Amino acid sequence: MKDLRELLPDYALGLLEGSEKAQLEQALQSSPELRQELEELQAVLLQIPQSLPPEVPSPSVWVKIKHKTIPRRDFLRWVAAAAVLASLGLGGWGLDHYNRYRTLAEEHARVARWLADPDVRWRLIKNAEGKSLGTMLWTEDGRCLMILSEPPPAGKVYQAWGRKTEGDPVSLGVFTTRVFETSYEGFASVGVSLEPPGGSPQPTQPLGRVPTS
Amino acid sequence: MLNRGVEPDIDLMSRLAKGDERALAELYRRYSPSLYALLLRMLQSREEAEEILQDSFVQLYREAARYQLERGSVTAFLFTIGRHFALSRLRSRGARPQKVDDRDLHNPEQELGLWRExxxxxxxxxxxxxxxxxxxxxxxxxxxxxxxxxxxxxxxxxxxxxxxxxxxxxxxxxxxxxxxxxxxxxxxx
Structure with missing residues (x-):
């Protein structure tokens, strides 16, 4: 019998049919290892669309979605609220968004500068379950840039840590944005954890770690 | 902090599962451009891609309660829905449109846009x-x-x-x- 594991890529792509498909689906029900590998392959596949430059759809799409999802009474209230906000112009909502986009623009510019460097090395930051939480870029001269997929949840901060081959981790800084630049000089690996505001003396909720050699 | 108010996807999905339309609006703002790009690439038609984009977000709204973080990210969940719809559309066509290499459906100027998330x-x-x-x-x-x-x-x-x-x-x-x-x-x- 063919190793069922070999069939997983075809199954993830929807290319498996007939008896092989039935056989694999039966095995998936009883094998956590096969299920985990399938989920990994599906996650890889679903990264492929992220290679495409994003496109902004026409505003009419969102209007149609709202019609289909938001109850009519709430929809009219939503339209009224939007009209009030629009009439306020640069109100608090607008300012908050302006600040958010300015931060994003600064983050993008910083990441773009790093990616333009041909000597930059990179590795995904993964948690214990293998889920990717972001990317770390680094150069031989001891600089590194952490890019987390999401900002920290409310009431938490990110804290970067350097580790030598032995001894306790050393804090490399606390941050609340998605992008953080620091120095890893003298450390064999760099990690990130979630901490209460202000950071902690030692990591309390480690997220992932990347070796720098 | 400047990033105050940027809510993690998982929290948005929890709110969406309770029917919060503002969570849907935020998810749409974050992910409609990348899903639309995928649908355009698959269907090679703006009209059909927008139709499937609409169906995908309506489906996301309906299935939010079923979402589990450990099974993958919100983008993976959403892309799975969108790709499934687009493949069904391709199969129902019988023949797929040929991609014309010199007709770029993507707007290259958007590549450098800094005012998008x-x-x-x-x-x-x-x-x-x-x-x-x-x-x-x-x-x-x-x-x-x-x-x-x-x-x-x-x-x-x-x-x-x-x-x-x-x-x-x-x-x-x-x-x-x-x-x-x-x-x-x-x-x-």
Whole structure:
């Protein structure tokens, strides 16, 4: 019998049919290892669309979605609220968004500068379950840039840590944005954890770690 | 802090599961451009891509309660819904439209737009990983993923034996996983 594991890529792509498909689906029900590998392959596949430059759809799409999802009474209230906000112009909502986009623009510019460097090395930051939480870029001269997929949840901060081959981790800084630049000089690996505001003396909720050699 | 108010996806999904339309609006703002890009690539038609985009977000709204973080990210969940709808549309057409190479449905000016919440890092790293694949392997993988071609259709299109196509598609996906996992870091330098 063919190793069922070999069939997983075809199954993830929807290319498996007939008896092989039935056989694999039966095995998936009883094998956590096969299920985990399938989920990994599906996650890889679903990264492929992220290679495409994003496109902004026409505003009419969102209007149609709202019609289909938001109850009519709430929809009219939503339209009224939007009209009030629009009439306020640069109100608090607008300012908050302006600040958010300015931060994003600064983050993008910083990441773009790093990616333009041909000597930059990179590795995904993964948690214990293998889920990717972001990317770390680094150069031989001891600089590194952490890019987390999401900002920290409310009431938490990110804290970067350097580790030598032995001894306790050393804090490399606390941050609340998605992008953080620091120095890893003298450390064999760099990690990130979630901490209460202000950071902690030692990591309390480690997220992932990347070796720098 | 400047990023105050940027809510993690998982929290938005919890709110969406309770019917909070503002959570849907935020998810749409974050992910409609990347899902729309996928649908345009698959369907090669703005009209159909917008129709499927609409269906996908309505489905996301209906299935939010079913979402589990441990089964994958919100983007993976949403892309799975969108790709499934788009593949059904492609199959119902019977014949797929031919991609015209000199007609770019994507607006290149948007690549550099700084005023959108689009992180170019993933796009660059994924492109690098894809371009490390052997060119025919990459083409076969992309056609299977984006166009929904079966093994036998790929074999016919590329004039390759069926067994070779199966081996190459499988190899391409496993290699891509390896490259995105970063074990070959030194080659990325």
């Amino acid at each position: 689009d992180d170019p890092t993933d796009r660059i790293l994924i492109r690098r990983a894809l371009h490390r694949l052997e060119p025919t392997d990459r083409k076969l993988l992309e056609e299977a993923f984006f166009d929904g071609y079966s093994h036998s259709e790929l074999a016919e299109r590329h004039h390759l034996p069926l067994g070779t196509v199966k081996t190459r598609v499988r190899r391409a996906l496993l290699k891509l996983r390896e490259y995105l996992g970063g074990p070959q870091t030194t080659e990325e330098a």
